[in-house]
Amino acid sequence: MATPTHLRLPRYRSDPDGTHPPLDFPGYRSTALRHPKQPLVLLPQRLTEVTGPLLGPGRIGELDNDLTRGQAGEPQGQRIIVTGRLLDGDGRPIRNSLVEIWQANAGGRYRHIGDRWPSPIDPNFDGLGRTLTDDNGRYEFTTIKPGAYPWKNHDNAWRPAHIHFSVFGSAFTQRLVTQMYFPDDPLFSQDPIFTSIPDEKARERMISRFDLERTEPEWALAFQFDIVVRGREQSVFEDEEDDE
Amino acid sequence: MKWGSTPSQTVGPYLSLGLPWEDGPFVVPEGTEGAVWIRGVVYDGAGDPVPDALIETWQADPDGGFDHPDDPRGHGGPEFRGFGRCPTDGAGAYRICTVLPGAVPAENGALQAPHLDVSVFARGLLHRVVTRIYFEDQDNSGDAVLASVPEDRRETLLARRTDEGYRFDVHLQGEGETVFFAV
Numbered sequence: 433m434a435t436p437t438h439l440r441l442p443r444y445r446s447d448p449d450g451t452h453p454p455l456d457f458p459g460y461r462s463t464a465l466r467h468p469k470q471p472l473v474l475l476p477q478r479l480t481e482v483t484g485p486l487l488g489p490g491r492i493g494e495l496d497n498d499l500t501r502g503q504a505g506e507p508q509g510q511r512i513i514v515t516g517r518l519l520d521g522d523g524r525p526i527r528n529s530l531v532e533i534w535q536a537n538a539g540g541r542y543r544h545i546g547d548r549w550p551s552p553i554d555p556n557f558d559g560l561g562r563t564l565t566d567d568n569g570r571y572e573f574t575t576i577k578p579g580a581y582p583w584k585n586h587d588n589a590w591r592p593a594h595i596h597f598s599v600f601g602s603a604f605t606q607r608l609v610t611q612m613y614f615p616d617d618p619l620f621s622q623d624p625i626f627t628s629i630p631d632e633k634a635r636e637r638m639i640s641r642f643d644l645e646r647t648e649p650e651w652a653l654a655f656q657f658d659i660v661v662r663g664r665e666q667s668v669f670e671d672e673e674d675d676e
Numbered sequence: 677m678k679w680g681s682t683p684s685q686t687v688g689p690y691l692s693l694g695l696p697w698e699d700g701p702f703v704v705p706e707g708t709e710g711a712v713w714i715r716g717v718v719y720d721g722a723g724d725p726v727p728d729a730l731i732e733t734w735q736a737d738p739d740g741g742f743d744h745p746d747d748p749r750g751h752g753g754p755e756f757r758g759f760g761r762c763p764t765d766g767a768g769a770y771r772i773c774t775v776l777p778g779a780v781p782a783e784n785g786a787l788q789a790p791h792l793d794v795s796v797f798a799r800g801l802l803h804r805v806v807t808r809i810y811f812e813d814q815d816n817s818g819d820a821v822l823a824s825v826p827e828d829r830r831e832t833l834l835a836r837r838t839d840e841g842y843r844f845d846v847h848l849q850g851e852g853e854t855v856f857f858a859v
Contacts, residue, residue: 439747447680447681452803454802455803457802460686462800463801463802464721465720465849466720466801467801467848468849468856472856472858473824473855474858475857475859476821477859478788479742480734480780483734483747484744485759491697520679522679534691534693534695543693544693547690558693559694598687598695602744603746604734604793607795607804608682609684609686609687610684610685625685629683633680634681638682658682659682660680
């Protein structure tokens with residue numbers, strides 16, 4: 433393969449300070465032995481970083497975005513519809529992109545061997561969903577509103593109800609795993625994972641919005657949650673002097 | 677209008693519910709010509725294995741091309757996914773089945789040595805950490821990223837040759853701490 437000398441590559445903007453949590457956050461005890469102590473080394477964005485996996489329709493089954501189906505019966509709890517868009521920082525939709533979620537059941541219990549707190553497993557809920565965004569970057573899940581649950585991080589610690597979201601965007605630089613929260617949760621202030629985000633405006637972007645219009649009468653409540661990944665700077669030529 | 681990014685949050689202790697795929701470790705199908713296993717263990721700052729982590733890899737094909745619209749040069753065919761994903765097991769171990777990437781173009785006609793970009797997710801990591809895997813038996817001279825890393829830490833980025841492929845351990849903290857990158 434010939435080596436191109438004028439590859440035209442996009443570049444992805446850095447997020448403002450305070451958008452993301454620090455790796456060392458004493459309030460969340462598990463960071464203590466798991467955060468790097470050496471400074472991060474700057475990795476200039478080259479081909480490997482501005483490309484990324486485009487994981488297509490072959491991975492998704494018909495019912496994968498409905499967590500209330502596919503089991504022997506209906507799960508317990510409040511049925512909800514979660515919709516939103518996957519966007520980049522310029523508001524451009526990211527199309528046909530994989531969105532994966534996992535969550536606890538209505539009682540706050542995960543169907544995981546490591547979750548032993550005394551709240552019942554729901555045999556009709558496995559808490560796993562996958563879908564692809566459409567041509568407008570939209571996704572939709574039907575699920576059950578997860579419950580809060582206790583953990584041992586600090587005295588009487590409770591995680592606010594949340595759904596884990598994993599998205600790829602279209603480049604390695606855009607890869608993001610986050611958590612979607614629900615409006616007005618009284619547990620936010622004591623949760624070090626939520627409050628690890630320094631910028632309070634950024635924290636609010638993890639909180640879904642109740643969406644009356646998308647509720648289904650006598651069937652389901654609805655919440656709306658847009659996910660935004662890093663936007664592009666204007667294109668540059670990779671061999672320009674200012675590359676690094 | 678600029679949209680602020682959604683913040684990162686930890687995958688938590690139950691990532692294995694949502695993220696693993698049965699074919700996740702297979703960047704290429706097993707038995708592909710030239711396929712190797714990259715295996716390793718993720719360790720914490722006390723030297724203990726991390727049983728609730730996830731490794732993701734992204735790489736060029738053997739010709740150094742990416743299956744992506746921003747790389748117009750083409751790619752290595754339908755069986756080559758470029759992407760690997762593996763949760764760690766109870767002993768902190770992961771494995772990825774892949775083929776060695778080719779050298780990848782950089783600025784001014786320079787080449788980057790064959791490498792994989794790696795994301796590490798885990799309980800206790802509020803944000804992914806990013807590293808690179810290089811290969812000890814490939815030509816790594818002239819690679820600008822390796823050269824930018826302090827010399828005494830460079831070897832943390834080198835996968836060691838084994839009988840069936842390579843070994844690459846990740847040390848999140850402490851002695852032999854892996855070099856992590858800001859992207």
